[in-house]
Amino acid sequence: xxxxxxxxxxxxxxxxxxxxRNDPLIAEALELLSQNAELNAWFEEQQALDTQISxxxxxxxxxxxxxxxxxxxxxxxxxQAERLIDDAPKEDEAHEHVLPFPRSANDADHRxxxxxxxxxxxxxxxxxxxxxxxxxxxxxxxxxxxxxxxNTPIVATVGVPGLVDFLATQITEFKKTAxxxxxxxxxxxxxxxxxxxxxxxxxxxxxxxxxxxSLGCVTFNFNNCDVSMICFKxxxxxxxLITTSKDTCPKxxxxxxxxxxxxxxxxxxWAQGEKIFLICVDGTQENxxxxxx
Amino acid sequence: xxxEPNLNFEEIVSAYYQPLYRFGYSLAKNEHxxxxxxxxxxxxxxxxxxxxxxxxxxxxxxxxxxYREFLKRKRKDSRMDNYEPEMLETAGGSVEPHVRxxxxxxxxxxxxxxxxxxxxxxxxxxxxxxxxxxxxxEILDVPIGTIMSRLSRGKAQLREIFKRKETETxxxxx
Numbered sequence: 009x010x011x012x013x014x015x016x017x018x019x020x021x022x023x024x025x026x027x028x029r030n031d032p033l034i035a036e037a038l039e040l041l042s043q044n045a046e047l048n049a050w051f052e053e054q055q056a057l058d059t060q061i062s063x064x065x066x067x068x069x070x071x072x073x074x075x076x077x078x079x080x081x082x083x084x085x086x087x088q089a090e091r092l093i094d095d096a097p098k099e100d101e102a103h104e105h106v107l108p109f110p111r112s113a114n115d116a117d118h119r120x121x122x123x124x125x126x127x128x129x130x131x132x133x134x135x136x137x138x139x140x141x142x143x144x145x146x147x148x149x150x151x152x153x154x155x156x157x158x159n160t161p162i163v164a165t166v167g168v169p170g171l172v173d174f175l176a177t178q179i180t181e182f183k184k185t186a187x188x189x190x191x192x193x194x195x196x197x198x199x200x201x202x203x204x205x206x207x208x209x210x211x212x213x214x215x216x217x218x219x220x221x222s223l224g225c226v227t228f229n230f231n232n233c234d235v236s237m238i239c240f241k242x243x244x245x246x247x248x249l250i251t252t253s254k255d256t257c258p259k260x261x262x263x264x265x266x267x268x269x270x271x272x273x274x275x276x277x278w279a280q281g282e283k284i285f286l287i288c289v290d291g292t293q294e295n296x297x298x299x300x301x
Numbered sequence: 302x303x304x305e306p307n308l309n310f311e312e313i314v315s316a317y318y319q320p321l322y323r324f325g326y327s328l329a330k331n332e333h334x335x336x337x338x339x340x341x342x343x344x345x346x347x348x349x350x351x352x353x354x355x356x357x358x359x360x361x362x363x364x365x366x367x368y369r370e371f372l373k374r375k376r377k378d379s380r381m382d383n384y385e386p387e388m389l390e391t392a393g394g395s396v397e398p399h400v401r402x403x404x405x406x407x408x409x410x411x412x413x414x415x416x417x418x419x420x421x422x423x424x425x426x427x428x429x430x431x432x433x434x435x436x437x438x439e440i441l442d443v444p445i446g447t448i449m450s451r452l453s454r455g456k457a458q459l460r461e462i463f464k465r466k467e468t469e470t471x472x473x474x475x
Contacts (some may be wrong), residue, residue: 017454020434021428027433057460058428064409065428070322071336078318078340082310082347219349243369243376298442 011047014040018051022193023059023231141170160271167258169277171252172231172286176271179237188224188239198225198238207236208251208283216287216297217249233257247297257284267293314343315348317363320431324364327412327425328371341453342367403409408470412462420455423448427456 009017017037021028028034041048190201195213202209207227223239223246231258241248254261261279268275269292276287276296289295320340325335342363350359413425426437438448 016449016453019456020449022427022430025430031433057463058456061409061412061459061463062428062430065323065327065425067325068326068410070319070339072333074322074336074339075314075318077336078314078343079311081340082314082343219345243372298439 009037009040011040013037014047015046015050018047019054021055023055023062037257043058168268169261171230171233171235171257171259172268172270172275172277175228175235175237175250175275175286175288176273178228179273180271182226187226189226191224193221193223193241195222195238198222201225201234202227207234208253209236210238210251210283210285213234213249214285214287214301217247220247220297230257242297245289245295245297248286248288250288252284254279254282254284267296310343310347311364313346313359317360318343318430320429321363321367323429324425325367325371327410327421328368330410330414334374338367338370341370345370358430361439364426364432365440408466409459409463412459412466415462416455416458420451420458423451424455424459427452435449 014037017033020031021034021038030036036238041051058102063285066252189244192198192201194216197213199209202225205227217240220240223241225236225238230235230252233252235250235252237251238249239251260286261277263279265276268277272290274289274291274293274296276293287296289297317459318339321339322335325338329335330337346359346363350362352401409428413421416424422441423437426432426440427434432440434448434452435445437452438445441448443451
């Protein structure tokens with residue numbers, strides 16, 4: 009590690025941050041300080057200024073009532089959810105149980121993030137999850153892959169599976185007219201449709217796609233293998249979650265995610281339980297959704 | 302209503318509402334919107350947090366949610382039909398005169414406002430101290446190498462601006 013590289017890494021080390029100092033990369037750069045007086049002087053100067061700037065940031069105080077306002081809103085939300093679950097069969101009456109999300113006094117002249125339709129949507133979603141979601145095997149592979157080296161995706165440049173090649177063509181054609189078999193912004197509705205039709209459905213979503221509104225779903229047949237696809241859209245990006253069954257799919261897929269770039273699209277594939285999952289996006293792997301958590 | 306989830310909520314709110322507000326403030330430069338963004342992040346957590354499998358990720362989940370909410374609002378406000386991160390990075394709000402008065406006491410935030418747009422988010426998250434550089438990369442959805450580069454350049458800019466403003470402030474008080 010040369011001095012310039014060490015300086016770049018040491019910039020990441022905040023004063024009094026044990027977590028930063030325990031980071032292997034930063035720790036390696038810190039070891040150089042004892043060997044290089046000039047670097048050490050530079051680092052001390054940086055730390056002093058960082059301390060000063062951090063102190064300035066710490067002076068930004070939230071409104072006094074913000075915490076209580078947030079807690080009140082969350083309690084109201086929890087109460088609403090419990091009442092809805094208790095009254096789950098009376099889905100049509102869900103609107104009557106929606107409680108307003110309390111607004112901060114500071115929000116009086118400002119738009120609130122909460123809208124009545126969000127409460128209704130949340131109510132329907134909660135009831136939907138309770139009533140409709142089967143206990144399918146969840147594609148937890150991706151959900152748990154952050155920080156798990158064994159789950160780091162492999163980027164494959166050769167040997168594109170036939171299913172990926174098939175889907176690259178199908179999705180390109182599909183996008184021209186988007187003939188969804190069913191449209192819904194709640195993936196649970198789409199999964200119910202797929203279950204009723206006897207087509208593969210993903211069950212619990214990979215964490216990358218949690219919370220993203222769905223557009224619709226469509227099914228394909230690849231060499232007598234049923235393949236379903238649910239499309240999601242967020243911030244102008246469209247993500248396709250493809251599910252098929254291990255039993256009927258001719259190729260064996262690894263539990264470890266593998267990334268293929270093919271036909272102007274990127275596919276992340278992995279196997280979980282008895283199912284095979286693919287996430288497809290336009291472009292390269294940088295466009296793949298990332299887990300928020 | 303059971304008490305355990307509420308206790309968890311309270312602990313989570315207590316731990317993160319301040320840094321979330323500060324991050325929201327650095328993005329929106331407006332205390333009302335910063336409050337709203339923080340509140341909205343917790344509300345989304347109340348709605349979807351149960352699906353969060355790794356509870357150790359709550360912090361970065363909340364920051365990511367707040368950041369995405371900010372981008373959504375900016376996109377809506379600017380009527381940006383196509384999601385282009387570069388466009389959104391330059392879509393930070395301008396500082397209105399009445400807001401600037403409240404920011405005068407925050408020299409660092411004022412200095413941050415003069416840093417190139419692309420560096421602002423990583424630099425503000427860095428100085429909030431609650432997140433590692435790896436978590437910052439996750440939240441902003443950019444590779445770690447990019448974050449390191451942006452932090453390095455952004456911090457260099459911020460330091461220069463901060464020093465200049467300090468000197469100006471000192472000169473004005475003499």
